[in-house]
Structures are given as structure tokens and as C-alpha cells.
Amino acid sequence: MRTLQNVFMTLSVLCMAVPAFAQSAGSSSSGLVPLAAGISMAIASGLCGLGQGRAVASSTEALARNPGARPGIFLFLVLGLAFIESLALFTFAIILFKVK
Numbered sequence: 001m002r003t004l005q006n007v008f009m010t011l012s013v014l015c016m017a018v019p020a021f022a023q024s025a026g027s028s029s030s031g032l033v034p035l036a037a038g039i040s041m042a043i044a045s046g047l048c049g050l051g052q053g054r055a056v057a058s059s060t061e062a063l064a065r066n067p068g069a070r071p072g073i074f075l076f077l078v079l080g081l082a083f084i085e086s087l088a089l090f091t092f093a094i095i096l097f098k099v100k
Helices: 001-023 035-067 067-098
Strands: none
Touching: 035 067
């Protein structure tokens, strides 16, 4: 209970501090865009790798349990890996268009 109270207090302080970081209309922080792009690509690639690892591990376990279901498992594995990889590709495309 005490931990939950601390979490909510921290979140409320952070929400009230947001106006302190607001920018005026004329200023731009173009120096931070490449840094944000690099961090976002790192997060997307890391999560993509974790997702692909879990998908392959699950499909390998499923094949070990039921070798007769190989065609169906393989089809959904390839489809799932393509969807997972699209996360990193979409992030990369957005970075290419956003960073000058």
C-alpha cells in the first residue's frame, strides 16, 4: 500500500511539473531530435528482438510437442515475425523522414 502511494505521489508531481518544461512558440529544440530518434530506434530494435526470440522459442516448443503441425506453425511463425519486424521498419522510416 505504501509503495502504491509513493508511485501515485511521484506521478502527480511529474504531471504538475509538465508546464515548467513547455516551450514558447518561437523556439525549437532541433538538437534533441537526433537523440530522440536514436533512443526510439534502440527501443524499437530491442523490443523487436525480444518479440522475435519469444516467437521462435514458442514455435520451437510447439514443434517439439506436435511435429505433425509443422505447416500451420511455420505459416503463423513467419507471419508473426513479419509483423514484429514491421515495428522496427516503421520506426526506421519515421526516423528517416523526421531527422534532417
